[in-house]
Amino acid sequence: MPGFTTRPELRGDFGMVASTHWLASATGMSVLERGGNAFDAAVAAGFTLQVVEPHLNGPGGEVPVLFQARGGAPRVLCGQGVSPAAATIGAFSGMDRIPGSGVLAATVPGSFDAWMLLLRDHGTMTVRQVLDHAIGLAERGYPVLDRIAAAVEALAPVFSRHWAGSAALYLPHGTAPAAGSRLRNPALAATYRRIVSEAETVGSDRETQIEAARRSWSQGFVAEAVGAFLSSPVPNGLGEPQQALLTAQDMADWSATYEDPVSVTHGAHTVHKTGPWGQGPAMLQQLRTAEVLGIGSDVREGVSADFVHRVTEAAKLAFADREAWYGDPDFTDVPLKELLSARYAAERSRLVDDARACLDLRPGSPGGRAPFEPPSYLPGDAPGDRTTGEPTVRNAAGSGQADLRGDTCHLDVVDADGNMVSATPSGGWLSSSPVIPELGFPLGTRAQMFWLDPASPNALSPRRRPRTTLSPTLVCREDGEAVLAIGTPGGDQQDQWTTTALLRVLNGVDNLQEALDTPMFHTNAFPSSFHPRETVPGDLVVEPRVGRDVIAELSRRGHRVQVAQDWSLGRLAAVARDPESGELRSAADARGNQNYASGR
Numbered sequence: 001m002p003g004f005t006t007r008p009e010l011r012g013d014f015g016m017v018a019s020t021h022w023l024a025s026a027t028g029m030s031v032l033e034r035g036g037n038a039f040d041a042a043v044a045a046g047f048t049l050q051v052v053e054p055h056l057n058g059p060g061g062e063v064p065v066l067f068q069a070r071g072g073a074p075r076v077l078c079g080q081g082v083s084p085a086a087a088t089i090g091a092f093s094g095m096d097r098i099p100g101s102g103v104l105a106a107t108v109p110g111s112f113d114a115w116m117l118l119l120r121d122h123g124t125m126t127v128r129q130v131l132d133h134a135i136g137l138a139e140r141g142y143p144v145l146d147r148i149a150a151a152v153e154a155l156a157p158v159f160s161r162h163w164a165g166s167a168a169l170y171l172p173h174g175t176a177p178a179a180g181s182r183l184r185n186p187a188l189a190a191t192y193r194r195i196v197s198e199a200e201t202v203g204s205d206r207e208t209q210i211e212a213a214r215r216s217w218s219q220g221f222v223a224e225a226v227g228a229f230l231s232s233p234v235p236n237g238l239g240e241p242q243q244a245l246l247t248a249q250d251m252a253d254w255s256a257t258y259e260d261p262v263s264v265t266h267g268a269h270t271v272h273k274t275g276p277w278g279q280g281p282a283m284l285q286q287l288r289t290a291e292v293l294g295i296g297s298d299v300r301e302g303v304s305a306d307f308v309h310r311v312t313e314a315a316k317l318a319f320a321d322r323e324a325w326y327g328d329p330d331f332t333d334v335p336l337k338e339l340l341s342a343r344y345a346a347e348r349s350r351l352v353d354d355a356r357a358c359l360d361l362r363p364g365s366p367g368g369r370a371p372f373e374p375p376s377y378l379p380g381d382a383p384g385d386r387t388t389g390e391p392t393v394r395n396a397a398g399s400g401q402a403d404l405r406g407d408t409c410h411l412d413v414v415d416a417d418g419n420m421v422s423a424t425p426s427g428g429w430l431s432s433s434p435v436i437p438e439l440g441f442p443l444g445t446r447a448q449m450f451w452l453d454p455a456s457p458n459a460l461s462p463r464r465r466p467r468t469t470l471s472p473t474l475v476c477r478e479d480g481e482a483v484l485a486i487g488t489p490g491g492d493q494q495d496q497w498t499t500t501a502l503l504r505v506l507n508g509v510d511n512l513q514e515a516l517d518t519p520m521f522h523t524n525a526f527p528s529s530f531h532p533r534e535t536v537p538g539d540l541v542v543e544p545r546v547g548r549d550v551i552a553e554l555s556r557r558g559h560r561v562q563v564a565q566d567w568s569l570g571r572l573a574a575v576a577r578d579p580e581s582g583e584l585r586s587a588a589d590a591r592g593n594q595n596y597a598s599g600r
Contacts, residue, residue, distance in 0.1 A: 006590040007597075009513040016586035016599035017041060018573035019411035020056070020489060023142065024048040025588070025598040027133040028413055031125070038419035039067070039122040040130060042411060043115045046425055047134035047192075049409045050111070050441075051185060052142045054430045055151045056407045056489065059188070060443040061427025062110040064274050066261060066474040068482040069122050070417045074263075074272045074474050079114025079256045081107045081446070082463045084245040089452050089460050091245060096375075098448045098460070100531030102236030103244035103433050105445035107466065109226075111425055112217045114256035120210040122419070127199045127213045131192050138189035138440070141182035145594060148430075149179040155237075155431055162235040165435035166442065187440030194221065214255075223251040225438045234434060246443065253463075261474070264288060264340055266506055269483070272474040276326040276334040277465040279529070283473065283495040283502075285318035286311070288345035293352060296507035303519050303546050305553035306354070311503070312523050312540055312559070313352045315496050317362060319526040324363035324371030327457030328465040334457060338366035357558035359538040361526055372456050374527050377534045408470060408489035412575040414482075414584055420577065422472035422485035424494070448531045469529050471495050473502065477579070486574035492529050496522040497570035505574075512574050512587035519545035520569035536560075543569055567591045575599075 010016060015038070017028030027048040028041035036044075042065070050058050065077040084107070092098060098105050119130060152159075153176040159167040160174075169185060170176070177183050198216045199209040216222060227248030233241035261272035264284040271287060273280030290296055295310045325334055338344055348364055363371035408426035413419075427444035435442050449467055450460035458467040471494045475484035484505065488497050497520050504515040520543050524536040540559040542551060544566050555561050571592045576585040588595035 003514060004517060005511065005513040006517050007513055007587070009511050010586045010597050010599045012584050012600040013416060013582050014584070014600045015041070015415045016575040016584045016597065017045060017411070017413050018575050018586045018588045018597035019045055019049065020409045020571050020573060020592070020595050021049060021052050022594060022596035023052050023137065024411060025596045028411070029598040030133065031130070032415060036125050037123065037417065038413040038415040038421050039118055040125040041415070042413045042421040042423055043119045043123060044130040044133055045411050045413070046111070046115050046423060047131055048137065049411065049425055051134050051137045051188065053409050055148050056429060057409045057425045058428030058430070059112055059441045060109045061425060062444065062446060062468070062470070063114050063423055063425040064278055064468070064470050064472060065114060065118060065421060065423040066272055066274070066472045066485070067118070067122070067421040068419070068474060068476070070419050073480070074261050074476060074482065076259050076261045076274050077114055077118055077256060078259060078274070078277070078465070079110040080277065080465045080468055080470070081110035082254055082465055083107050083447055083450070083460060084247060084250045085462045086245040087447065087460055087462050089454060092452055092460070096452065097531055097533055098450055098452065099236065100445055100448045101432055102242050102445070103230060103234045103246070103443060104242050105447040106244055106246040106433065106443040107446045108246065108250050108254045109428065109444065110256060113214055116210050116214050117256045120207055126206050127209050128196045131196055135189050135192050138185040138192070141184040144177045144179055144181050144183050146179045149177060151431055152176040158237045162237065162239045163434035165437040166430065168437065169435050169440065170430060185440050187437065189440070191222065191439050218255070219252045222439060223248040225436060226251060226443070229436045262336060262340070266291065268478055269506055270476045271502070272476065273471065275329055276336055276467070277328045278468045278471055279322055279326065279492070279495055280471045281326065281336060281340065282318040282322045283471065283499050284340055285321060285345070286314045286495070286499050288340060288342065289314040289317065289349050290503060292345050292349040296503040299504045299507045299509055303550065305550045308521055308542070308546065308550065308554060309354065309357070309557055309559070310352060311500060312521065313358060315499070315523055316358060316525050317348050317351060317364070319492070320361045320363040323374050323527055325366070325457055326467050327459070328467070331461060331464050332457040335366040335369065355557060357538055357540070359525070359558070361535070374451060374453070374456065377527070377532060379534050379536055408491065410472070410487040410489055410571070410573050412485040412487065412573050412586070414485065414575040414577050416582065416584070418482065418577060418579065420474065420482040420485050420575070422474050422487055424470040424472045424487050424489070426470050449529050467529070469494055471498070473498055475502070481579040482577065483579065484574065484576045486572070488570045488572040490570055492524070493522040493570065497572060501572055512576055512585050516572040516574060516587050516589040519543040521546065522569060541569065543567065571595050573597065
């Protein structure tokens with residue numbers, strides 16, 4: 001339906017914030033209005049998301065950030081914490097997959113240090129100023145979303161039987177909070193107030209305060225509380241005691257880092273992503289294939305069967321390569337130059353049959369190397385609904401409770417000076433592991449993304465980054481000026497939904513809101529990044545707005561089509577800037593009833 005939008009595209013010249021929660025977007029705008037820049041606003045919004053979307057992220061999680069400071073080059077800030085020093089494949093003897101819940105899958109919490117590093121090097125505000133909104137919401141309470149209420153209700157037996165800290169926080173009166181009620185997190189507010197206090201005891205210099213806050217987290221009372229909590233076995237969702245591998249020393253030994261993005265050109269633009277420790281290069285491979293196949297030339301005509309088919313087949317090839325080749329490049333030789341080359345894209349594109357969907361996982365062999373081929377776990381081996389594309393958190397197997405799906409957050413910010421930020425916080429969900437009572441948050445389970453096969457490029461080993469799905473996107477024009485930041489939650493589907501929207505933006509759909517509101521689709525025809533790691537061969541999930549005729553044609557071509565609920569695939573957000581006029585734009589789609597853009 002060309003031209004359709006659920007909301008107006010926002011336009012202005014002062015500043016724009018788009019995120020997966022209206023309170024985070026409002027926080028970012030408040031910071032801009034008080035004189036902060038895009039980096040200050042992103043940090044404050046990021047901490048707010050930890051409070052108001054605890055079912056999607058938390059302080060125990062991680063965040064990759066793509067950004068460009070005015071006059072600088074695009075950069076990546078890696079807030080993905082590494083595996084513990086004791087995390088060896090042998091430590092999981094007897095298991096074929098790392099569990100998706102409990103403390104065994106905890107990696108170093110990376111988000112706090114990443115946000116502080118971004119604030120120190122590119123922001124203008126103090127620790128107190130960027131934490132103020134999050135602390136206030138944690139102290140006074142925040143509105144309980146339907147999905148928070150549903151998640152807590154599903155986990156209430158686990159909390160009440162096994163996770164006392166979680167029960168104290170999320171079952172304050174012995175029952176799950178109702179949707180629309182308000183929920184407080186005084187322990188988290190106290191944690192952040194103490195960090196602010198310890199930061200300010202070192203003096204008035206802003207950067208010195210930020211360094212003190214970083215120490216409080218990784219070497220001070222926060223790390224000590226984490227270490228003490230994990231010093232004895234901790235029950236998983238079934239009540240089975242587990243001895244965690246993560247220690248306070250692991251936290252002290254790690255810090256967030258900067259690196260160059262991985263990039264390809266697409267028409268007159270350059271698209272920037274994280275390195276292969278994330279799945280971001282899979283988008284770049286899809287864009288290379290799209291150029292070869294001419295995908296996107298007809299996007300103004302709506303969503304056609306040809307468009308969906310070709311995008312899906314290109315995604316299958318890219319994600320097969322993700323499984324075969326992607327991993328932390330500090331530990332594995334990723335042939336990224338070959339994978340992103342025009343020659344390789346041309347070779348892979350010849351595998352796309354316009355008449356028929358492929359049901360096989362087909363990784364490539366760049367440079368003649370043999371690809372890693374992971375085991376195939378079919379849905380029958382591990383029940384779970386992958387229509388939403390969200391990661392599975394399996395806490396209550398055998399207890400009569402359904403598997404619970406976690407997810408992720410996203411935020412984008414641009415200011416009048418042209419500073420631009422795209423970030424995808426995640427991990428440390430309320431469903432991942434028990435809340436640490438003294439701190440008010442649980443640890444994450446990102447290690448579940450490692451394989452326990454040493455032949456995998458994403459094999460578990462000590463102090464290694466798991467290959468995350470978190471995938472912000474930054475787009476620059478030919479002269480290097482950033483013009484677009486975009487992203488979505490959604491686990492493995494992030495670089496499918498965002499690619500669909502981006503192909504529309506880069507091929508002539510000028511209205512951001514229209515690009516985000518387009519009917520979405522994705523495939524699960526490759527191993528999930530999350531426990532239980534299932535694959536659904538030939539799978540194609542579509543929103544019904546693609547149309548009956550398109551669905552029928554896709555089925556005729558051999559896709560195993562699942563029609564999802566309308567407006568259920570993705571929660572996209574984006575901001576844009578025209579360097580010539582200085583005009584700023586933003587949009588956030590209506591999926592989930594909580595994404596909002598703000599700006600003027």
